[in-house]
Amino acid sequence: MQNKNPKIMAHMVAYYPDKSESLKIALSLIEAGAGIIEVQFPFSDPTADGKFIERACTEAIKNGFNVENGFELVKTVHEKSAREAGVPIFIMSYANIVYFYGVERFVKMAKQSGASGLIIPDLPFDYDEGLYRAGKSCGIGIIPVITPSIDKERLKDILKLESEYIYTTLRLGITGQHTEINRKTINYLKNLSSYNVKILAGFGLSSKEQIEPLKNYIYAAVVGSALIKSIADNRDIPPHIAVKGKLKELIF
Numbered sequence: 001m002q003n004k005n006p007k008i009m010a011h012m013v014a015y016y017p018d019k020s021e022s023l024k025i026a027l028s029l030i031e032a033g034a035g036i037i038e039v040q041f042p043f044s045d046p047t048a049d050g051k052f053i054e055r056a057c058t059e060a061i062k063n064g065f066n067v068e069n070g071f072e073l074v075k076t077v078h079e080k081s082a083r084e085a086g087v088p089i090f091i092m093s094y095a096n097i098v099y100f101y102g103v104e105r106f107v108k109m110a111k112q113s114g115a116s117g118l119i120i121p122d123l124p125f126d127y128d129e130g131l132y133r134a135g136k137s138c139g140i141g142i143i144p145v146i147t148p149s150i151d152k153e154r155l156k157d158i159l160k161l162e163s164e165y166i167y168t169t170l171r172l173g174i175t176g177q178h179t180e181i182n183r184k185t186i187n188y189l190k191n192l193s194s195y196n197v198k199i200l201a202g203f204g205l206s207s208k209e210q211i212e213p214l215k216n217y218i219y220a221a222v223v224g225s226a227l228i229k230s231i232a233d234n235r236d237i238p239p240h241i242a243v244k245g246k247l248k249e250l251i252f
Helices: 019-032 051-062 067-085 095-101 103-113 131-138 152-159 183-192 208-214 225-233 239-250
Strands: 007-013 036-040 089-092 117-119 165-169 198-202 220-223
Touching (some): 007 019, 007 051, 007 198, 007 225, 019 036, 019 067, 019 239, 036 067, 051 225, 067 089, 095 103, 165 183, 183 208, 208 239, 225 239
Parallel strands (some): 007 036, 089 117, 165 198
16 A cells, blocks of 8 residues: 655645745645645644744734635645646644534535545544544545554554545654654554555655655655745745745655
8 A cells, every 4th residue: 555655745834825825835736746735724723733834824824814715725726736636635634623613514615625635633533523424424534643652452443444544643742843763663654554554654754865764664755844944944935936846855
């Protein structure tokens, strides 16, 4: 189920740095070779995210982001580029947004926008407010999120969900901090890759050198903070050009 040369799952924040640039960023990521686009619907307290994504979320909300225009952005990206390129779009957000919007309503709108999957890390399968049931009913994937510390019994329960993908962090903590890839990391992914599921692995990946040792065990490497950081590091060029250039450094 894994790729010899893994895809890059490119994470972006809707409406960051603004509405028009976020659309250009999504289209540029597809053009640059992203295998999956992960569009984060920003939240004011993104508990799993480090400073780069947290700042992006704050700015996006100031720029007028709401759930409805998040779905509109996904729909536009799907219709303009992703569908033709065969690139899935996953929507990532947090429980508060999904719950207060209405779980079934959120899932239906995500499906109608053209999204292929949802990543809601703080709605685990056994406390999901009906998320997995709604996903199955609407025909949209719900992607479980796990960490390397997961115990065997809980992993077995998650695998029983028969999700096409599993998102695993490569360490505990929050996004954005550099992750050292060591033997323990490789052994964990090697074991996980023995199951019939596509592994999306992320947290702290910013270079080809980090991804290289993982490539026999994962379906896609998730890169987010490094792409968002490239915008701040390249103020003299348009954000979508900066992000596109960074992604090209990571494509195998």
